[in-house]
Amino acid sequence: MAVILEEAKGLNKELIKWVKEVAEITEPDEILICDGSDEEFNYLINILLKEGSLIKLNEEKYPGCYLYRSAPFDVARTEEATYICTKKKEEAGPNNNWMEPNEAKSKLFKLLKGCMKGRKMFVVPYILGPVSSKYSQIGVEITDSPYVVINLRFLTRMGKIALEKINETNNFVKGIHSMGNLDPKNKYICHFPEEMLIISINSNYGGNSLLSKKCHSLRLASFQARKEKWMAEHMLVIGLENPEGEIIYITAAFPSASGKTNLATLSPSGKYSNWKVWLISDDIAWMHVGNDGRLYAINPEYGFFGVVVGINEKVTPNLMKTISKNTIFTNVALTKDLTPWWEGLGEYPEELLDWQGKPWKKGKPAAHPNSRFTTYLKQYPYISPYFEDPNGVPVSVILFGGRRSKTIPLVFETFSWEHGVLAGAMIRVETTAAAEGEVGRLRNDPMAMLPFCGYNMGDYFAHWLEMGERIKHKPRIFYVNWFRKNEKGKFIWPGFNENIRVLKWIWDRIKGKVGAEKTPIGYIPRKEDFDFEGLNLKDEDINELFKIDKNEWIKEFMEAKKFFEKFGNRFPKKLWDIFYEILENLK
Ligand code: OXD
Numbered sequence: 223m224a225v226i227l228e229e230a231k232g233l234n235k236e237l238i239k240w241v242k243e244v245a246e247i248t249e250p251d252e253i254l255i256c257d258g259s260d261e262e263f264n265y266l267i268n269i270l271l272k273e274g275s276l277i278k279l280n281e282e283k284y285p286g287c288y289l290y291r292s293a294p295f296d297v298a299r300t301e302e303a304t305y306i307c308t309k310k311k312e313e314a315g316p317n318n319n320w321m322e323p324n325e326a327k328s329k330l331f332k333l334l335k336g337c338m339k340g341r342k343m344f345v346v347p348y349i350l351g352p353v354s355s356k357y358s359q360i361g362v363e364i365t366d367s368p369y370v371v372i373n374l375r376f377l378t379r380m381g382k383i384a385l386e387k388i389n390e391t392n393n394f395v396k397g398i399h400s401m402g403n404l405d406p407k408n409k410y411i412c413h414f415p416e417e418m419l420i421i422s423i424n425s426n427y428g429g430n431s432l433l434s435k436k437c438h439s440l441r442l443a444s445f446q447a448r449k450e451k452w453m454a455e456h457m458l459v460i461g462l463e464n465p466e467g468e469i470i471y472i473t474a475a476f477p478s479a480s481g482k483t484n485l486a487t488l489s490p491s492g493k494y495s496n497w498k499v500w501l502i503s504d505d506i507a508w509m510h511v512g513n514d515g516r517l518y519a520i521n522p523e524y525g526f527f528g529v530v531v532g533i534n535e536k537v538t539p540n541l542m543k544t545i546s547k548n549t550i551f552t553n554v555a556l557t558k559d560l561t562p563w564w565e566g567l568g569e570y571p572e573e574l575l576d577w578q579g580k581p582w583k584k585g586k587p588a589a590h591p592n593s594r595f596t597t598y599l600k601q602y603p604y605i606s607p608y609f610e611d612p613n614g615v616p617v618s619v620i621l622f623g624g625r626r627s628k629t630i631p632l633v634f635e636t637f638s639w640e641h642g643v644l645a646g647a648m649i650r651v652e653t654t655a656a657a658e659g660e661v662g663r664l665r666n667d668p669m670a671m672l673p674f675c676g677y678n679m680g681d682y683f684a685h686w687l688e689m690g691e692r693i694k695h696k697p698r699i700f701y702v703n704w705f706r707k708n709e710k711g712k713f714i715w716p717g718f719n720e721n722i723r724v725l726k727w728i729w730d731r732i733k734g735k736v737g738a739e740k741t742p743i744g745y746i747p748r749k750e751d752f753d754f755e756g757l758n759l760k761d762e763d764i765n766e767l768f769k770i771d772k773n774e775w776i777k778e779f780m781e782a783k784k785f786f787e788k789f790g791n792r793f794p795k796k797l798w799d800i801f802y803e804i805l806e807n808l809k
């Protein structure tokens with residue numbers, strides 16, 4: 223059970239000093255050091271139940287599950303309020319909001335002054351990555367939000383185990399979070415990568431407040447990874463096993479709410495039921511070059527914080543099983559049976575409370591489109607036996623992708639690592655509800671990292687190229703798009719579990735079993751090598767799925783050019799060379 227600071231034994235001196243400094247500014251009533259025990263979890267749950275923001279769900283149907291309702295205006299990541307505070311503005315780059323560190327701190331400390339009066343301060347030590355891995359890192363999040371603490375318990379290895387590690391290393395990332403008064407005008411999520419410090423105030427939404435996730439695992443980690451020559455990426459990691467029991471490991475970078483969780487939890491069925499997809503990560507990968515010259519990936523996280531909308535028994539049965547116990551649902555609807563409900567689960571029930579707890583009205587969303595579930599990755603039936611391997615898994619394939627209704631074919635293979643880097647850098651996708659702002663607008667989102675790269679993306683592209691030089695056995699890079707639409711505006715590709723067919727083609731490519739058709743933008747499948755059987759796709763649909771319209775692609779390149787030019791001479795010349803070579807071929 224969490225103990226008050228004064229009674230905590232064997233605490234790291236540096237940690238005590240910092241906690242006291244933060245407490246002096248924020249003035250909490252009590253400081254509690256979290257140990258991650260069940261008792262502590264129940265204590266926190268009771269605080270939220272009493273406060274009324276949490277509801278216990280039907281214990282018979284959803285054992286150990288709760289529904290949390292957030293403030294209605296605090297439901298997604300706020301990119302406008304997210305800053306990288308490096309000494310020099312160019313370090314943050316045109317891809318980030320920037321504030322000078324001292325200016326940021328003086329603004330933030332004013333907001334933090336006395337913000338925890340009448341509240342408890344929770345000190346949450348956590349480990350990112352398998353406990354015994356040399357690639358793992360430790361962080362401590364100070365927060366006044368019990369919701370944050372219960373989420374961190376799922377998402378990280380937190381509490382006692384992390385406190386013990388801090389004493390071994392004396393080195394940890396510092397995160398300060400306060401819900402403040404949730405004032406949207408004074409919301410800030412600030413990163414100080416040169417000091418490994420994060421300060422977030424006035425939001426309780428996961429991506430803004432669970433500092434281990436985007437803030438530490440991606441923004442700070444990507445900054446550090448460049449210096450130390452490894453990679454922190456917004457990528458899922460899976461093992462693909464064929465019927466003979468051979469496995470290859472695949473990572474995939476798709477922008478937020480674009481199907482990463484679905485691919486990570488793909489359940490092959492029908493004629494592919496003798497294939498398996500093993501889950502290692504649904505959102506983030508940390509990758510290092512191993513002694514054997516291959517690229518190895520670990521998942522820094524311990525749990526899911528995934529989008530719920532669309533999950534159901536039919537298409538995502540294993541995921542449905544995973545979230546039917548020990549899960550925190552945020553901003554879903556509620557049936558009169560006290561079970562959670564969201565769009566995609568099935569027919570609308572007769573009686574339903576929407577995500578704000580009001581009677582649901584026809585025509586309106588019942589669950590928020592960015593409603594989430596938080597649970598342990600280990601609850602997933604096909605969690606990889608290598609999930610906790612301290613060395614990680616060797617990556618053979620990297621996928622890029624995103625939501626595009628036009629232009630991008632179902633799948634293409636890039637010509638080389640460098641061309642793969644260019645393809646990743648050219649990702650342009652339709653925006654989703656995971657971030658505040660307009661949904662469905664096309665924006666550049668290189669490697670799905672635009673909101674998460676903690677430094678200048680010009681340098682980030684150069685880092686990818688440099689990593690390519692260091693990796694002797696490079697993963698092959700492919701690009702996928704499940705979301706192409708036909709003239710009638712309908713999705714052509716069935717997606718979901720049928721995506722196994724695309725993975726099978728990729729498998730055959732890297733095993734050298736099939737050839738491919740060379741186009742100016744990469745290799746696409748020959749129709750005879752790709753399994754369309756049983757999908758009832760018309761020839762014209764198949765043609766559309768793989769169509770490379772040169773004019774549309776030239777436009778795509780022109781859009782990329784505008785974007786790349788923002789990075790001036792930090793954009794690698796090597797990528798310009800490949801860019802113009804392909805553009806010439808398109809013409
Ligand atoms: C997430 C996101 O929550 O990308 O994973 O927004």
Ligand code: MN
Pocket residue numbers: 456478479505
């Ligand atoms: Mn994500």
